Amino acid sequence: MEDLKLVASKVREALIKEGAQKAQYTVLEKITHEFNVDGGEFSLFRTLFDNSLSLTAFKDNKKGTMAINKFDDAAIAAAAADCIKSAESGIADEAYDIAPKQEGKVFNEGAYEPEVDRFFERTKELMADIRERHPKILMEQMVVQHEKIHTLYQNTNGTEFESFRGYYTVELMFSGHEGDATTSFFGSYIKTASLDTPFIELGSIEKDLADVEAQLVTVPLTGKFEGVAILTPSSLSSFLFSALGNFVTDNVILEKTSIWLDKLHEQVADPRITIRLAPHDERIVCGERFTSDGFLSQDYAVIRDGVLQNFMLNLYTSNKTGHEHAPNSSYEIVIEGGDTALSDMIAGIKKGILVGRFSGGAPSTNGDFSGVAKNSFLIEDGKITGAVSETMINGNLADMLNNLVAVSEETVADGSSVLPYIAFGGFTVSGK
Template identity: 50%
Template sequence: MDGGEFSLFRTLFDKQLAMTAIQGGRKGIVAQNRYDEATLRESAKACLEAAASAQPDENWDFAPLSQNEDFVLGEVTPDTDKLFFRCQELMASVKERFPTIIMEQMIVAHKEVLKAKANSYGVLFSTHQGSYQVQLMFSAHEGEKASSFFGGGVIADNLDKPFLELGSIEKDLADVERQIDTTSVGGKFEGTMVVTPGCVGELFYSLLADFAGEGGLLSGTSPWKDKLGEKVADERITLSLAPLDERIVCGDRTTSDGFRAENFDIIKDGKLSAFFLSLYAANKLKLPRGKNDSFNVVIAPGDKSIDEIISTIDRGIVIGRFSGGQPSSNGDFSGVAKNGFLIENGKIGPALSETMIAGNLADMLNHLRAISREQVADGMSVLPYMVFDGITISGK
């Protein structure tokens, strides 16, 4: 749907083949999308040539043979009529309950994937999976006044529920309706920041990549490079990568290196318990590899409701989206707080515009005020509200 109207219906058939060659410690990768014999031979030749061009590095390797398995996940055959019905239902609900919303774009899809991963050690995993995906982009309008736009996505393995009930779609629509008239915070102060579940994902993406991911560790710039087993966050924070969690839809069953995927904790009760490393990086750094590479983040909930938590905040903001650059590799960030609200005397006030925030992701983890009891599961992650003190908040 574009501009609130159905515009396109499409069916796509594609193939992907990625070959990786490691020969004498030299690695090359070739990927293309045809399976005919001539193309396969040509690709294999190109892959070996690419590897031959590389420098040797003994740390490249594939997963060894363990237990091969075939997986079937989700709903592999789409119910097209019901899918279309759910779209119409959502648009009718939006029109009735959120009349100021313009749905700039809604993309609804069913994706069926049949994939196999094999290597020369005998590893062979196959997966046949199907899932429904809902992507929305919308804003609210009154005359010539408009809110900021908001985008969100959900993955589901069935069509049992109306789309409005998935993830945080209903709350997001309601919040955006209240963001047509905005104010800036005025001045500069150090305050409390309530991060919505969707925005938690954005912020932790950079943190995990730079602090616990292999880029920062291979280049030696990660502030956590020597902190395995040490406290890096408030003890109430437990953060896992969990593609096998039942709330994750069609999570990966294998890693890119060919291992069977397992859930694992990056932070457990505030302590750094593992890094997010490929087999290559693990070999190179002499550290354990990550047990999956899917980035399905699950953060453990707290024991208070978000309303209870907000009632204790004297002055702060709610942030629904962060418009900023990639945080620096030491965690420094600054940018614009989008889709947010002012909090004063324990109550949510007007929506915000032109409000900047600055802080440091690593410091934030140690200045946790609270984690909400509520979690939002969007099929890709399971995240609560997180509330941090000590954020620099400035207005126009």
């Protein structure tokens, strides 16, 4: 293992020697252990040893960034020179900056050292559990990893953050097969710091496998109707990512193309909706502890009780626009459960759809979206009547957030997010 503080001191010295007036730099060392399953069979064991050195330098209000993966003296000197040269070629802008001095902190998170043999046994157990409990599932690919990451952040205002993080991730890609029938593929994911629980019991893995098996039987859907869509935690996540990206992130605020540009502290969603970005939530595994601008990460609500509280801005866009920078730069979304059981939510729907996955085009700037409802079920008269195929759904992201029907009691925590099922009205559902 490298002495990251020694590397950082060399980086600082090299940047100042080249003429940096302000700078920040991150030194990172990572070891990855990874097992792969392809086509239902174990295929690969990887061990990866990687470094990362990211430098951002400021000179005469110009900014340059350089990233390499070497720590030797010659590489550091060359990177510092290149970084300054890039800055010198840039455009002067007083909005470029780094965070003021923050209290130094060291973070120890998760399972820093991997238990490789136990990890492999849990992985084999997962494959065996799937074969036994879900025989109609074919595992297209499974990638399980342990990452051990040592990170050191410093800036020229005197801030230093150091973190030691380790965690396991399990990513599954699978489909259902029975005779000639086959389903769309589906992905399931968890992040955990513990090997105490069988993987199949974590996140929504078991339910996802069962749902995909149930999708082998499809019902025809012709024509179109306007109805309620229940978004599963997995599909809700993709809709929320699109909505936040379209309405509150750096580029759309900087360009002034967001339709929420003038909606700060106004009602933009149903009062029952609170969306927090909460890397410190105990259900988030190894969440963000400091931002790329050099601030300590703090939990916050983008939308609280339907009111837009914050844009998700970095320091540059914040300085440029006069809006506050975001208290963290993660996408670790937490939405608490509501007061309706999922079964009651389904029972209350005359005609609708339970959307497991949305395969859609990039939503329009105004939030219009359309795409295919994958891994989804038709709901008629309060009951799931079967899986759908070749079914499209259309709507508008901003309208959707104002058209809430119910929030489920149940939530899924996968280590990166905590999300319930949410039912929204106003979806147009079209069959072939």
